[in-house]
Amino acid sequence: MKKHPFEVWGSLVASKKGRWVTLGFWVLLVAVLSFTLPQINSVENKNAENLPATAASNKAEKIIEKQFPDNSGIPLLLVWHREDGLNNADYKKIQTLYASLEKKPVEKQSLVPPLSKVPPTALAQSASENGSTIVTPVFFDEAATTEQLEKGLKNIQKQVKDLEIVTTGDYSQADQLNLRYSGPVGISIDATGLFKNADFKLMAATVLLVLVLLILIYRSPLLAIIPLLAVGLAYGVISPTLGFMAEHGWIDKDAQAVSIMTVLLFGAGTDYCLFLISKYREVLLRIDDRFEAMKVAMKESGGAILMSALTVVIGLATLALANYGAFQRFAVPFSFGVLLMGITALVVLPAMLVIFGRVAFYPFVPRTEKMALARAEKIGKPVKQHKPSHKISRKIGHFVTSKPWTVIAVTVIFLGGLATFTPKINYTFDLLSSFPEDMSSREGFTLIEDNFSAGELAPMKVIVDTKGKEINLKDDLSKLDYIASVKEPQIGKENKDIQLYEVSLKVNPYSPEGLESVPQITKDTKKMMQEQGVSAAHVNIAGETASQYDEKTTIERDESIIMPTIIALIALLLFVYLRSITATLYLVLTVVLSYGAALGAGWIVLHYMLGVDAIQGSIPLYAFVFLVALGEDYNIFMISEIWKNRKEGKPLKLAVEEGVVHTGSVITSAGLILAGTFAVLGTLPIQVLVQFGIVTAIGILMDTFIVRPLLVPALTTVLGRYAFWPGKLFKKK
The missing domain is CATH 1.20.1640.10 (Multidrug efflux transporter AcrB transmembrane domain)
Structure with a gap:
């Protein structure tokens, strides 16, 4: 009679000799990979873009880079605030810091505005209407890594400390000058810091939770540890392999993806282990020989475990079809991780279980009736069979x-x-x-949001091609009921027909209403252009609102x-x-x-x-x-x-x-x-x-x-x- 494929597999990886060969090979593989390849967590996060290059806001940014170049760099926004209003002493402290930055630039600093040379009264004109808040920039090299930006910020923080400025806690205290770091640089550093600190905590909390739950469920110390050992051995292959892929640019490392992958591997991996352990315990109640029992357990559960893993692998791999960068960066780590975890459950776990044998289930050891009777005769008292x-x-x-x-x-x-x-x-x-x-970075943003008009948070940039006609759309744009203000147009550096209008919305530019203004202002601007004789008008929208609108449409x-x-794929697998x-x-x-x-x-x-x-x-x-x-x-x-x-x-x-x-x-x-x-x-x-x-x-x-x-x-x-x-x-x- 032809044997079932998983029964044959069980006899290979979980036989008397095969168990040691299997486990030894896997442990050796983990050791070699760990010593020769970088762990995925040690690879620097690339901060890759989420929007594709074809997104409308990205195209608009390319036009700005070419026609309205700004070589100042990436801004770190310093948000200064005193609840009862900024005073001359506060402005002098700001000027002292900027004077220091001019003399001794910090790591990767590219530019600082000459605020130290501006009279305090002139500086005060840039403050919010209520006089409590002012935002000043420090620019950094666009090619700087997050680590370099972090070093630069730490240097600024040291200088700020000497000026007795409060950077943490409740900024609503009236008798102190507060400072918060926001903008692209502040947000990038904070985001990296969040995930950097989360990795170890997440791993430790996940392992501890799984261990506690396994002990509560099975009330067996060994049986709680074995699945975790199997998952750990799987992770020992997955992490350096993904690290190798990221280091060579085959995949972009995403800190968020790695954090969730850790949870998924310990959760799903333990599940696959439990499926086999449960079936093995059930078979041990009717078969004396633990090696034979494993072959039967593999025969009865191997197909379901493989199908379950393939379902998850294929499901997660579909994220590779995404245009949104974060989704794409999830696809390979997740699907590869689950695939390796499924293989581990069908290769390493069977070997470990037959090595430990029935002792793994102690003190609730599963025995056949024959074994229970034999043990009863040996110890001179009845032996209870631990059947579910x-x-x-x-x-x-x-x-x-x-x-x-x-x-x-x-x-x-x-x-x-x-x-x-x-x-x-x-x-x-x-x-x-x-x-x-x-x-x-969030407190700084909140201060800007609370003390400046909504549209000033992130102005929209409307770019038009006049095709040689004498056009000024400032007044027409100002008449739109959702526009708060419009600045005078800027003229393109290479193409004088290109104009850029900086527009502030009446609503919060990050709100749903703000996002929906992107297609609306595109439509309204095209209509204005056509009314002034420019047919087939090209209108491009840049800025944070446009980027988030593109993010929304890309995700949809x-x-x-x-x-x-x-x-469709899971349905096909099921069929x-x-x-x-x-x-x-x-x-x-x-x-x-x-x-x-x-x-x-x-x-x-x-x-x-x-x-x-x-x-x-x-x-x-x-x-x-x-x-x-x-x-x-x-x-x-x-x-x-x-x-x-x-x-x-x-x-x-x-x-x-x-x-x-x-x-x-x-x-x-x-x-x-x-x-x-x-x-x-x-x-x-x-x-x-x-x-x-x-x-x-x-x-x-x-x-x-x-x-x-x-x-x-x-x-x-x-x-x-x-x-x-x-x-x-x-x-x-």
Whole structure:
């Protein structure tokens, strides 16, 4: 009789000799890679662009670089503030700092305005209308790395310290001069610092959480450590390999992606380990020889583990189709990491389990009846067999198969009700809103926002080509009801027909209304040009508002491409594995429903409970990719058990019930661990990760406790043999 491929594989990697060869090879591989290649966390973050070069705002910036060159560099904005109004002593301190910067430039400083030579009264004219705030720039070399910018800022901070200026704490104190560092340089340094500090904390918190949960679930010290060892060995290959790729420019290292990848690997990796451990323990109750038991366990669970991993790998790989840079930078690390984690669960873990044998489960050692009797005779007292009780899972399985329509109605209404909150979600594309409120760059921005008019925060730059006609659009632009002010036009350096108008909006330039003004001002400006005789007028919009509008449209484009693609690919995988069109359809629909419910529930928690006004615009796509891929993981593992039961000839209801029973505890454990690891992101001071962690954790819990044990088995029961159509099991009575 021909052996099952995974049974053969089990005999290779988990035989008496093969176990040591397998483990030794992997440990040696980790050692070699760790000593010869850089770890991914040690590679410098490239700060790659998120918008493609073809984005309208990028094209506009290229025109500005050519026609209106400004070689001053990247600005660090120094935001000075005194609650009861800046005084002459404050202005003198500002001038003292700038005089020092002129004499002794800091690292990579390219330019400082000659503020030390300006009379204090003239400097005061640049302050806010209420006289409490002024913004002064220091420019740095555009080619400077984040590390060099950080050194330059630290040098400035040392000089500021000598001037007795307050840079932290409550800036509303009336009797002190406050300073905050913002602008592109301040934001870049703060962003890098956030992720730099988050890496170790995230790794430590994730490992500790998984360890505690494993001990609580299995109450076995060794069994808690073995999955973590397996994940650690996988990470030992993944991290230096990704570091090598990043160092050679094959991928762009993204600190945010690396942080989330750590969580995903420990969560998903532990899940794959639990799937095999659970099946191995079950087989050890009926087979004496641990090596033979592993072959059977691999045969019965290897296919589901491989399919689960491939589902996640393919799902995450679809991010490579994105135009948005951050999505693209996630694709390779995530899909590669999960692929290696799946391989580890099928290669290293079996070897480790047979090395430890039944001792791994101590003190709840699984024994066959024969072994239990032999041990009882040896020690002279009865030996208890530690069989899983499955009491709760059995009750759930029986209830679901007895009242499937009730289960379907209640779960669909509940999940659908939560999903109705998704249209109410507000989105933001502002990076600063993701920073902690007490971070210097965000506090500086808040001071500017509170003390200057909204449009002055980030003026729009409207660029037009007059095609040789005598045109001045300042007055026409000023008449638009959403425009606060317009400066006199600048004329292009190389092409005198190119004009640039700096426009301030009446609304916050980062608000949804501000973003929607980009297509509106483009349309209105084209109309003005046509009225003045310029046909087929070219209008380009630059500035922060235009960039964020392009970010919004780029993400919307990526959602329209990636979401259908991941559904189609996962559906194809499911069909190949299950040979059932019907099952493929309802398995995909259930996770999509679960995603909608998770997004709605996440908004309820974030907005109505935590007071968040808007979530980051990238969250829906990230959550969709992760929840659909990971949610299908659990469906595959449970549905595989139902299919196996039917192949063994069990009646449909019994096959479904037993499927719920035998996968209930392991999927519940896996779901709790995976949700817990994503919830760890909620402890970080980075709002985008907090929001992503909360939404994803909620979605995983819904898959674990509603979709997998209730909705999917209920649908399978109602559909009966049509759940297997058109496969072989459809014809089975």
